[in-house]
Amino acid sequence: MTSGDSFLRDFATLSAFGATERGGVHREAASEADEAQRRWFEQLLAGRGFTVRYDRIGNQFGLRETVPGAPYVLVGSHLDSQPRGGRYDGAYGVLAAAHAVHRVAGTGGTALNLAVVNWFNEEGSRFTPSMFGSAVFTGALDLDTARDTTDPAGVRVGDRLAAMGQTGTEAPVLADVAAYAEIHIEQGRVLEETGTTIGLVADTWAARKYDLRVLGDQSHTGSTPMADRQDALLGAAHLVVAARALADELSTPDAPLHTSVSRMAVEPNSPVTVAREAVLNLDLRSPDEDLLARADATLHERIPAIERTARVGIEVAGAQRWGVRPFPEAGVELARRAADELGLSHRRISTVAGHDSVHLNAHVPTVMLFVPSVDGISHNEAELTRDDDALAGVELLTAVVRRLAAGEPAGG
Structure with missing residues (x-):
């Protein structure tokens, strides 16, 4: 089985959690479907040599430590979805991160440690605000306030995470992170309409x-x-x-x-x-x-x-x-060089949607990448990214992670 086949197989398995009859997923944060997929993802990570940890707000980390005392290159996105949403939004980036980090860790010779993250409750559809887990991680949202947040039915975040057994204290903290990378579907039409494979995200609205x-x-x-x-x-x-x-x-x-x-x-x-x-x-x-x-x-x-x-x-x-937040130019340039080496077409692009990378970008060098969305559809069961574009994104993310893990600067 090729690395591409392995990714598509894992993505098909992931897409079965909370699957809807119209091809989307319904797995809001800390729902039964989200809990089940997080347990599956923990098993996938552990089976590929990662040490799995959770922090107190339920962010899920897979660690590959090969350089004692060194900080981490952190890579990820989120697995939760909007109600009856698409199967690519967030989930593609988490799984791409797991595959990219596994490939890079397997080659050895890194100067930094590597970690995958599945941020808790990025969508904000059940517990508000959105980008919840990364906000706590970066100090933009108070931990106790976040844990006391309730959903419309009165379910408290801290109680639900405790029931899931998915909180802890031995996970990385912001001070442990040297750089962050995230790949995501565009959720717009620019890449598709211009025939471009990769979006190099230069700033956020x-x-x-x-x-x-x-x-x-x-x-x-x-x-x-x-x-x-x-x-x-x-x-x-x-x-x-x-x-x-x-x-x-x-x-x-x-x-x-x-x-x-x-x-x-x-x-x-x-x-x-x-x-x-x-x-x-x-x-x-x-x-x-x-x-x-x-x-x-x-x-x-x-x-x-x-x-x-x-x-x-x-x-x-x-x-x-x-406000408008530029991503570090050094990170955009690092990703551009990697895309050129792989022969992937690319263009600078802005992100209109918020992402966990927006929070991380305020604190550590951050690289944000996009792959095309068919017809720009997102937060909808019809959301689609073609397999060849998804696989190209995994290849580029792997190349970016390899450069970051070697200590190549992405900003400062």
């Missing part, structure tokens, strides 16, 4: 994310006069429209703005009751920080009018933000 609470007053949908209603859902609907209007009004070809409302919880969510509360996630992203700041200011300027129109109050319950 800026983002501002808000959890907004719309506060109204519960009443009867039939008998309450329209003038008396304080409908939280109506206020939330105005926010949805306002978010889209910002993108329509402010985007330009050179400075796009992406906006969305991606989740909403309504109380009491009864068919005959005007909603007393709606909680929603509102997301603004752009490669232009000035445009993003203008959109953000405009949004907040329009909130008082929405409150008056719907007779509701609107509160900011939580916020996440980051």
